[in-house]
Structure formats: C-alpha cells, structure tokens
Amino acid sequence: MRSICFYFQVHQPFRLRTYRFFDIGASHHYYDEYQNRSIVRRVAERSYIPMNNLLLGLISEYGASFRVSFSISGIALDQFEMYAPEALASFKKLAATGNVEFLAETYAHSLAALKDPEEFKSQVRKHADRIEQLFGVRPTAFRNTELIYSDYIGSMVYDLGYNVMLTEGAKHILGWKSPNFLYCSGANPKLKLLLRNYQLSDDIAFRFSNQSWIEWPLTAEKFSKWLNTFDKNQPVVNIFLDYESFGEHQWAETGIFEFMKALPKQVFANTGFKFGTPSQIASKLQPVAAVNVPHPISWADEERDLTAWLGNEMQDEAFESLYNLAQKVRMSNNNEIQKDWLYLQTSDHFYYMCTKWFSDGAVHKYFNPYSTPYEAFINYMNILSDFIGRVERMNEQQLEETESYNIPDPASFLKKQAKTTISATAGPDKKKATGKKAGAKAVAKPAEKKEEGNFNTLFNLSKNELKAAVDKIDIKDLAFSLIDKAEDEIEKLRKNLPAAYHKELSKLMKELGKPRKATIEAYRTKISEMLKSLF
Incomplete structure (x- = not known):
C-alpha cells in the first residue's frame, strides 16, 4: 500500500516592537504585545481551529487510514498558551486520537544548526520535552527549521536519537531522481530521509487560488488523478505545507477547506494510496539510495537554499552578532535573559531583512511588520545592542557574587x-x-x-x-x-x-x-x- 505523508508546519514568531536607539539601556521590553496577540488569535480563528476540527472529523470518519503530522515550534506553543488556549486544546484533541504525529524541531524555530551545535541540541531537547509534556508523546521524527538540511546537520540529528528526518526534495540535489521514495543520509545511512514533493505541495500552498494558473480550479478529484500518474513503484508522496495555507494564505472563500475535506474520499476511491505519518512510513520502507547534501538546503524560494535568511551583509552581521553571545548567555542563570535569547534567535527576524525578490514573497506580506528590510535590520540591532549590555552586566554581577562566596577574607x-x-x-x-x-x-x-x-x-x-x-x-x-x-x-x-x-x-x-x-x-x-x- 502506497502512502501520502501530510506534514504541516505551525509557527508564529514573537514579533518585535518598534525599538529606537534611545530605548537602548532604558527599556528591556522587546515584543509587540498587541501585534502578537492579534495575529495569533486571528490565525487561530481563521486557520488552526477550523482546520483542526476538519481533521478531527476526517479521523473520525476514516479511522487509521487517515493520518497527518505536525511540527509546532516552541515559540508558537508559548503564544498559544498566552493568547489562544483554545487552539492548543484543539491540538491536544488531535493528539488524543493517536492518528497524529508531532515532530521534533528547534524550540525557537532558529538557525542554530548552522552556527552552534550545542545550542541546536539544547533547543531540540527542550522542544521534545515540551511536546511530551503537552501531548503525552515524545517525538521520534525530526524536521529542522524551514526544512534546512545538510549532511552535517543530519549527523547531529541522528546523534540526538532520531532516525527519520524531513527535508526538501530539491532538484539540484536529486537530479533525475524522484522525491517519491525513501532515501537515507549520505553521511549517515542510518538516518532515513523523507523528501518534499514541491510540485504538489506548492499546488496547494501557493497556486490553489491563482485564477491565472492553467490548472485552476484545483479539486480533490483532479489532485487524486495526478497521484495516479506516478509510477506504482514510487511508494510515498510527501506533501509538506505551512498550516496557515488553510484559511490564512488561502482564505476560506477559495474553497481550500472543502478541498481538504473531500480529498481523502477521492484518494481512497480512485487511487491505491493511504495516509501515513513520517515514523510509520519510515518503519515500513527501506531507503533506495543515499542523498549527499554537502551544503545546506531548505524549502524556501526557487533556489532552495539559505539566502532567504543569510543572503546579504545585514543578515550576516545580525546573525554573527547574535551567536557571538552564545557562550556568555550560557554562563547566565537569569530566566529573562534565557527567554529573550531564545526569542531573538527565531529565523523570521533574519527573513525580514532579506533584500531579494521571493517567489513566495506575497505570502509573507501577511506577517512582515516592517516596510523595508533596512528598517527590520536597524530595529533588530537596536534590540540586540540592549540585550548584549544586559548579558554583560548580568555576568559581571554573577562573577562578583562568585567572588564574595569564594574568596576568603x-x-x-x-x-x-x-x-x-x-x-x-x-x-x-x-x-x-x-x-x-x-x-x-x-x-x-x-x-x-x-x-x-x-x-x-x-x-x-x-x-x-x-x-x-x-x-x-x-x-x-x-x-x-x-x-x-x-x-x-x-x-x-x-x-x-x-x-x-x-x-x-x-x-x-x-x-x-x-x-x-x-x-x-x-x-x-x-x-x-x-x-x-x-x-
């Protein structure tokens, strides 16, 4: 039996307030409470809650034949508890069905894997603990921030105890090969890889409501026919999406919810596919080949690389300035310092500084609080300057306390x-x-x-x-x-x-x-x- 693997990314950053030069040293409050509350509540009402209810109905109707998977960043979970507890409750209902797998990731939806292995591993463990605490199951599969993957990152993930990971089916990596197989890491063959079918995934995420698209309108029946065009030897089709695609990027008026509600029926009636989770699929299949990824890939843009976050001098300077603090932050035992350290690592802050044109740029206009990338850079660096000062003062204070306890009179x-x-x-x-x-x-x-x-x-x-x-x-x-x-x-x-x-x-x-x-x-x-x- 062939499988469709639906994976949904759920993430919302803590958006930063307008923080001016004269705020440095005067105020340590960095977050826009109004924006964060209103956006999280809006997306919960338009997307998360109605889509969760739809999935609960499909699970009730089709039982074990219908399964999906999620990764929810720790930052999003924090905001659900603060601003939208009903959204968190609906995810818990999905977890209780046993038909939903929750994946591990970095707590802060960060780029730590690219710079600081110690920080990366710490965040992954922290996130896994949080998932287990909220949903009663510890993750066994992994996805990195924005599906960022390389051989080196894969080795770190395997060392953390995960043997299956999700990433992008990038054309420049696969060449002539299809993403519709299970692969393994070239650096560590014990790590199994599920690769995103970007054609079908983007048909839903980006093209669904585009009336100039030659395939518009996309129906469940049409989608199931496309599935039948794949060779029967291809055992898995991986549809990986932002969860906000349902109801936020693609509004309810486009028919996106009706499409998803009708899809399982059409799949079961017209194809030989069922729906499975990453761990379930990986346990049943054997890798057909190794994939070598010496340089990191992601699911962003046509290039499928890192330039959405680290593609210009502003992004590089902000990124380096942040992670140069890592060791000093680890020396601090102050809870507020640790919280801000996590929240300032969120990849979105660097994404807002991007100066190139995005193939998916229109989608991110929904959530970008800045009018220009230069404004994003200046605001972030003002906050980072204040944070650096706090870290240094806190460490000096801790050292003085250590001296008073350890140096005899x-x-x-x-x-x-x-x-x-x-x-x-x-x-x-x-x-x-x-x-x-x-x-x-x-x-x-x-x-x-x-x-x-x-x-x-x-x-x-x-x-x-x-x-x-x-x-x-x-x-x-x-x-x-x-x-x-x-x-x-x-x-x-x-x-x-x-x-x-x-x-x-x-x-x-x-x-x-x-x-x-x-x-x-x-x-x-x-x-x-x-x-x-x-x-």
Missing part, C-alpha cells in the same frame, strides 16, 4: 592560622600578643603558597587523574583559572585533556578576554578546594 584567614600556630607551638608563659605576632609572620606566606600549590597540582596529574578532575570541574571555572598561566603550563595540561574538552576550553579562554585578578583568584580557590577533595 585575608585578615580572618591569617587570624585563624595564627591561633592554630599558637596552640601548637607556644608555651604556657608566652604572651598572647607575642604569639599572635609571631604566628602571623610564620603562617602568612606559607598559607598563600599552600593554596597556589593545591591549584598547581592540576598540571602534574596523570591522564586518568585529570579525567576524574575535569568530570567534577566546570569548564568555565577552569577557563577563568588558566587566564594568566604560562603557555607551556597550559599546553602541558591540554595534552592530557580529552579532545572535545580541549577544543571547548580553548574557545572559552579566547572569549573571556582579561578578567580581573580577583576573579581569576576566585576560580583558582574554587578549583583548589575541589582538588583537595579529590586527591
């Missing part, structure tokens, strides 16, 4: 050591004041040497001892403590470190610059105490 330290020395060495006739003075002279210098000695044992550990130590020591702490150490000492340490740890340590040390002496000493004290407990 020298005076009280010497007093404590002096008392210990007096009790051990002074006779009963010694005057207390004399003992104090002598004790202070005796212990002040050795105490300092003792702490330094404890830290320096790090450089003399065997490979196995060092492995045990770095398992306990935070890499950030180690990076700070090594800042002004001699290069030959650092190199000696690096040789015994695991390769991945060594690479991350070097990267961190470059990013930290030159902290204050007190900060370095605080981290050395912390590591010294850790080494004492271990050895």
Whole structure:
C-alpha cells in the first residue's frame, strides 16, 4: 500500500516592537504585545481551529487510514498558551486520537544548526520535552527549521536519537531522481530521509487560488488523478505545507477547506494510496539510495537554499552578532535573559531583512511588520545592542557574587592560622600578643603558597587523574583559572585533556578576554578546594 505523508508546519514568531536607539539601556521590553496577540488569535480563528476540527472529523470518519503530522515550534506553543488556549486544546484533541504525529524541531524555530551545535541540541531537547509534556508523546521524527538540511546537520540529528528526518526534495540535489521514495543520509545511512514533493505541495500552498494558473480550479478529484500518474513503484508522496495555507494564505472563500475535506474520499476511491505519518512510513520502507547534501538546503524560494535568511551583509552581521553571545548567555542563570535569547534567535527576524525578490514573497506580506528590510535590520540591532549590555552586566554581577562566596577574607584567614600556630607551638608563659605576632609572620606566606600549590597540582596529574578532575570541574571555572598561566603550563595540561574538552576550553579562554585578578583568584580557590577533595 502506497502512502501520502501530510506534514504541516505551525509557527508564529514573537514579533518585535518598534525599538529606537534611545530605548537602548532604558527599556528591556522587546515584543509587540498587541501585534502578537492579534495575529495569533486571528490565525487561530481563521486557520488552526477550523482546520483542526476538519481533521478531527476526517479521523473520525476514516479511522487509521487517515493520518497527518505536525511540527509546532516552541515559540508558537508559548503564544498559544498566552493568547489562544483554545487552539492548543484543539491540538491536544488531535493528539488524543493517536492518528497524529508531532515532530521534533528547534524550540525557537532558529538557525542554530548552522552556527552552534550545542545550542541546536539544547533547543531540540527542550522542544521534545515540551511536546511530551503537552501531548503525552515524545517525538521520534525530526524536521529542522524551514526544512534546512545538510549532511552535517543530519549527523547531529541522528546523534540526538532520531532516525527519520524531513527535508526538501530539491532538484539540484536529486537530479533525475524522484522525491517519491525513501532515501537515507549520505553521511549517515542510518538516518532515513523523507523528501518534499514541491510540485504538489506548492499546488496547494501557493497556486490553489491563482485564477491565472492553467490548472485552476484545483479539486480533490483532479489532485487524486495526478497521484495516479506516478509510477506504482514510487511508494510515498510527501506533501509538506505551512498550516496557515488553510484559511490564512488561502482564505476560506477559495474553497481550500472543502478541498481538504473531500480529498481523502477521492484518494481512497480512485487511487491505491493511504495516509501515513513520517515514523510509520519510515518503519515500513527501506531507503533506495543515499542523498549527499554537502551544503545546506531548505524549502524556501526557487533556489532552495539559505539566502532567504543569510543572503546579504545585514543578515550576516545580525546573525554573527547574535551567536557571538552564545557562550556568555550560557554562563547566565537569569530566566529573562534565557527567554529573550531564545526569542531573538527565531529565523523570521533574519527573513525580514532579506533584500531579494521571493517567489513566495506575497505570502509573507501577511506577517512582515516592517516596510523595508533596512528598517527590520536597524530595529533588530537596536534590540540586540540592549540585550548584549544586559548579558554583560548580568555576568559581571554573577562573577562578583562568585567572588564574595569564594574568596576568603585575608585578615580572618591569617587570624585563624595564627591561633592554630599558637596552640601548637607556644608555651604556657608566652604572651598572647607575642604569639599572635609571631604566628602571623610564620603562617602568612606559607598559607598563600599552600593554596597556589593545591591549584598547581592540576598540571602534574596523570591522564586518568585529570579525567576524574575535569568530570567534577566546570569548564568555565577552569577557563577563568588558566587566564594568566604560562603557555607551556597550559599546553602541558591540554595534552592530557580529552579532545572535545580541549577544543571547548580553548574557545572559552579566547572569549573571556582579561578578567580581573580577583576573579581569576576566585576560580583558582574554587578549583583548589575541589582538588583537595579529590586527591
């Protein structure tokens, strides 16, 4: 039995408010509450809720023969909870049928896979946790933001535990081959790939209401006949769409809902197809060939590349400026910083800065809040400037708190050591004041040497001892403590470190610059105490 795989992308960004230069440092509120609420509610009422109800009716009518799949970004889920809880409730009803698969993706609908593997993996795990919490099932299939895929991204996805991924059936990748088969990754054959049939998908998403299109009007009967034109050896047809195609991009008046309602009946009556989910289809089929994708592809525009988001200098500058912050943000434990970090990564912010003509540009006019890409760039960079300042101030504050907890007060330290020395060495006739003075002279210098000695044992550990130590020591702490150490000492340490740890340590040390002496000493004290407990 051949399968149709319907996959719907559900995403809405947190749109940014107009943020002027003079707002930098004065206001940390970045989002346009009115726009976000009104757009999410409008799309929920026009698209999500009526379409979900339609799908519930089809599942009730056709049972296990009719299945669909969704990916809903974490950003969209956050907004459903805030502005449209009834939309979220209708997705939960679909989940309860067992006929709907929810896919994993990046939480922020971000481009992290192109720049920061650690951030990418963190977001994927966060999103999977959210899906499981809301819908009771943990995702087993994956789709990246805007179907962006490359061999490298596929390897990361497989390492996260997914063995099936969706991407674009780009012509420059497939050549003469058809997207209507199951493929696998050229870099990792264990990762199965379902490729979008862009011809049929775009017939619904973009051309459905175009009266100048030679095939207008598109009916369910006509669509089912097109399915029959495919060779019977082609086992799967992947129809991947923005969910807003139903009711928002293609208004209800176009007949888009009636088309979808009638489609299963025509498919069952006139073809040998059923409807399946990505994981279900991938479990039944074997890949016919490997697909090699050395450079990232996406489902955007005729080029099927990244130029919708990273195609000009403005986009590149904004993208680099954002991800240069990654390590500093990871050092912060402030919830507001972490939330804004996620929301500012959303790919839409870079899409709004695009200066080329889009084949699908008319669709995005619905949701683009800017009149020009230059306006989008200036607004985003103003917000990013404020965010950078907040991150740096927050990290300085956290370091000061660390210092206050980890650096001992020298005076009280010497007093404590002096008392210990007096009790051990002074006779009963010694005057207390004399003992104090002598004790202070005796212990002040050795105490300092003792702490330094404890830290320096790090450089003399065997490979196995060092492995045990770095398992306990935070890499950030180690990076700070090594800042002004001699290069030959650092190199000696690096040789015994695991390769991945060594690479991350070097990267961190470059990013930290030159902290204050007190900060370095605080981290050395912390590591010294850790080494004492271990050895």
